[in-house]
Amino acid sequence: MITKVAPTEEIDWEKAGYLLKAIAHPVRLQVIMLLSQQQNMTVNELCKETGCEQSLLSHHLTGMRLKGILSSAKEGQFVYYALKERNVVKILDCIRHCDCIM
Amino acid sequence: MITKVAPTEEIDWEKAGYLLKAIAHPVRLQVIMLLSQQQNMTVNELCKETGCEQSLLSHHLTGMRLKGILSSAKEGQFVYYALKERNVVKILDCIRHCDCIM
DNA sequence: TGTTCATATTCTAATATGTTCATAATTTTG
DNA sequence: CAAAATTATGAACATATTAGAATATGAACA
Numbered sequence: 001m002i003t004k005v006a007p008t009e010e011i012d013w014e015k016a017g018y019l020l021k022a023i024a025h026p027v028r029l030q031v032i033m034l035l036s037q038q039q040n041m042t043v044n045e046l047c048k049e050t051g052c053e054q055s056l057l058s059h060h061l062t063g064m065r066l067k068g069i070l071s072s073a074k075e076g077q078f079v080y081y082a083l084k085e086r087n088v089v090k091i092l093d094c095i096r097h098c099d100c101i102m
Numbered sequence: 103m104i105t106k107v108a109p110t111e112e113i114d115w116e117k118a119g120y121l122l123k124a125i126a127h128p129v130r131l132q133v134i135m136l137l138s139q140q141q142n143m144t145v146n147e148l149c150k151e152t153g154c155e156q157s158l159l160s161h162h163l164t165g166m167r168l169k170g171i172l173s174s175a176k177e178g179q180f181v182y183y184a185l186k187e188r189n190v191v192k193i194l195d196c197i198r199h200c201d202c203i204m
Numbered sequence: 205t206g207t208t209c210a211t212a213t214t215c216t217a218a219t220a221t222g223t224t225c226a227t228a229a230t231t232t233t234g
Numbered sequence: 235c236a237a238a239a240t241t242a243t244g245a246a247c248a249t250a251t252t253a254g255a256a257t258a259t260g261a262a263c264a
Contacts, residue, residue, distance in 0.1 A: 011135070013128035016197050020126035025252085026115035029122075033113070043211060056253060058212055077210050077261045087200040094196045095118050098189040127222085145241055158223060160242055165221095179231040179240050 022067045023088055027052045028060050031081075035070070036089045040080040124169045125190055129154045129162050133183075137172070138191045142182040 023029060030050045034041060041049075047057050061081055064070040071084040083089070125131060132152045136143060143151075149159050163183055166172040173186040185191070 011198060013131050016131050016194075017126055017128040019197065020122055020131075020193075021251095024119055024122035024126045026119040029115050029118050044209090053254070054211075055213085055255075059252085062212075074211090079211060090196050090200055091122075091193060094192050095121065096113060098192055123221095146239090155224080156241075157225075157243090161222080164242075176230095176241090181241060 018067075019088075020091075022064065022069060023091065025060070027057065028064060029092065031057075031060065031064070032069070032083065032088055032092055035081065035083045036086070036092065040073070040082040042078045042080055044078075046081065120169075121190075122193075124166065124171060125193065127162070129159065130166060131194065133159075133162065133166070134171070134185065134190055134194055137183065137185045138188070138194065142175070142184040144180045144182055146180075148183065 023032060027050055031046055034046060034049055043054065043058060043061065046052075046061070047054055050057065052060070061070060061072070065072055065081075065084075069083070069085045069088055070081050073080045073082070125134060129152055133148055136148060136151055145156065145160060145163065148154075148163070149156055152159065154162070163172060163174070167174055167183075167186075171185070171187045171190060172183050175182045175184070
C-alpha cells in the first residue's frame with residue numbers, strides 16, 4: 001500500500017478567493033455577525049441593525065443565499081434569514097482578534 | 103473612576119471589509135501563503151509559483167503593498183517582497199481549516 | 205375589496221476590479 | 235555600449251460590484 005508522505009495540503013485558491021469575496025463587504029460582515037448571535041432575523045430587523053437600505057440589503061441577502069452562506073425561510077409575510085455556513089463566523093472571529101493595522 | 107462595563111467590542115466593518123477585499127483573490131491568497139512560508143521572494147519566483155503573468159502579478163503586488171499587506175525591498179535588479187501584515191496569515195489558516203462547503 | 209406592510213426584483217448608473225498589452229526604467233552582463 | 239533580464243507603469247478594455255429608485259408580489263388586515 002502506497003501512502004502519500006506528508007501531502008502538502010491542497011487548497012483550492014479559486015474557491016477560497018470566491019468565499020472571501022462573498023463576505024468581503026461591511027454590510028455582509030455585519031449580517032454574518034448579527035446572525036451569529038441571533039439564529040434568525042427578518043430583513044427588516046437586519047435593515048435596522050445594519051442601517052442598510054431595504055433594497056440594497058435584499059440584494060446582499062439574496063447573493064449570500066445563492067452562495068450558500070445564508071438560508072431563508074418564509075413565514076407569513078416575513079422572511080427569516082439564518083446562517084447556513086457557520087464556518088464563516090470563524091473568519092469573522094479571526095478578524096476580530098487580528099488587530100490588523102489597516 | 104468610571105469603568106466601561108463589558109464594552110461590546112467595536113468593530114470597524116468598513117475596515118474589515120476593506121481588508122478582506124484586499125486579499126480576496128486566488129492569486130493574492132497564494133502570494134500570502136507563499137510569503138508565509140518563505141520570508142521573501144522575488145517577483146519572478148512568485149510568478150513561477152503562482153503561474154500568474156508578470157505584469158498582472160506586479161499589479162497585485164503593488165496593490166497589496168499600497169494597502170500595507172506586503173513590503174518590498176529592491177536589491178540589485180531584484181525586488182523582494184515580504185509579508186508586512188502577518189495577521190492576514192491567520193485568515194488564511196482559518197480558511198484552510200474551515201471546511202467551508204462552497 | 206382595497207390598503208398597508210414586508211420583501212424581492214428589475215433597471216439603471218456609478219464605480220471598482222481584473223486583465224492584457226505595450227512600453228519604460230533599471231540593473232546586469234557580454 | 236548594446237543586449238538581456240527584472241520589475242513597474244499606464245492605457246485600454248471587459249467585467250463585476252455597489253447603490254438606489256421604481257416597481258412587483260404576496261400576505262395581513264380593516
